[in-house]
Amino acid sequence: MPVSKPVASAHQPLAERLRPRTLGEVIGQQHLLGEGMPLRIAFESGQPHSCILWGPPGTGKTTIARLMADAFDAQFITISAVLGGVKDIREAVEQAQIAQGTALENASGAGGRRTIVFVDEVHRFNKSQQDAFLPHVESGLFTFIGATTENPSFEVNSALLSRAAVYVLQPLSEADLEQIVAKAQAIDAVPPVQKAALDRLVAYADGDARRLLNTLETLSVAAAREKRGEITDEWLLKVLGERMRRYDKGGEQFYDTISALHKSVRGSDPDASLYWFMRMLDGGADPRYMARRLVRMATEDVGLADPRALRLALDAAETYERLGSPEGELALAECVVYLAMAPKSNAVYNAYNEAKAFIKQDGTRPVPLHLRNAPTKLMKDLDYGKHYRYAHDEEGGFAAGETYLPDGMAPPRFYRPVDRGLEIRIGEKLAALRERNEAAGKDKDAV
16 A cells, blocks of 8 residues: 655644545554445445444544544544533534534535534543433434443443444554554654664554554654664664553453453463463552452452462462562462462352342242241240251251251252362262251151
């Protein structure tokens, strides 16, 4: 594809000078913009539709929205959900009404100019703010385009989501980023870049075109100041310093990484567990949050296969509170390795969820009389607590044949020990107790 040279002032930011003016100039996102792909079809349809553009920073969300407005000759109104509010929404509605009404009054009867309202960081708007768009989207007053770095399933109201197509944008590939560098060089925005420096620059951008362009602009200014005719790897390292990593401590990537850590621990891989743990710390995750997650892993995935895991996780959290960073982080790392190597059981976790679901759908069964408390004479007269068997007075501290569930309820068997760690012994004991219950039941039947 030939490199285009958009007409723009050299005083504009590089990102603006290189912003695509046509769909063919867009770099990346070919799974959406290539021939026969969903967004390309939408552009060619002649009819814009509301949509959510979901993807990491610097992947072209704003550019695509602007190109859609250009393609349909629509008024383009931008609202920042970070800085804006209901007032901005109201003003956008008024502008859309004016644009539509002006054309309607036109003698040609053209039917009104379209409006596209682009909401950047739409997930920052609360429910009522998002709801404010609904009647105008439904009436067709304007086309709504939301951009978000967060999963819209969680961050965008279901009502608004149901009225908008969701397009997932991907981080730009290395080849895409190299093409952006070539475009910058084609308009003499940056000097030539050595291959080693280019590789480092692309890795530094980490799929984010905006980050790459901002870095190129910084390098361009520095190179001009030093009268450098070429960007070398050594000079690049001097200018950039230690490679920065993109890490959104509250966003989608954050939760993807904690998910990878949790699954690595569950999969008994200490090396992978340490890798993701250190990735999170290196990216700025709060060690206290990490400690809470480790406690969760100890209960959800290790459970009674090794009850010591929970105590060790709590001790690691307490150690961090006493020592702080970086010394206390070693205790957390020790816990990560221990959890990864501990025998695993989710038997209690499953039992908890099954019991919770059962209670939710089941009726409120009365407590059997023999299990009820009887603090008053009236309650005793009503047989509260009658025939209750005190387990400590029974053989082996177990009242064989006694029932503790509501009358008529079959044993649900929520808890099913696994054959790993301590739960091997727990399972053996549970089986033995059930055998004694069955034997006691047969004796009752014989009588």
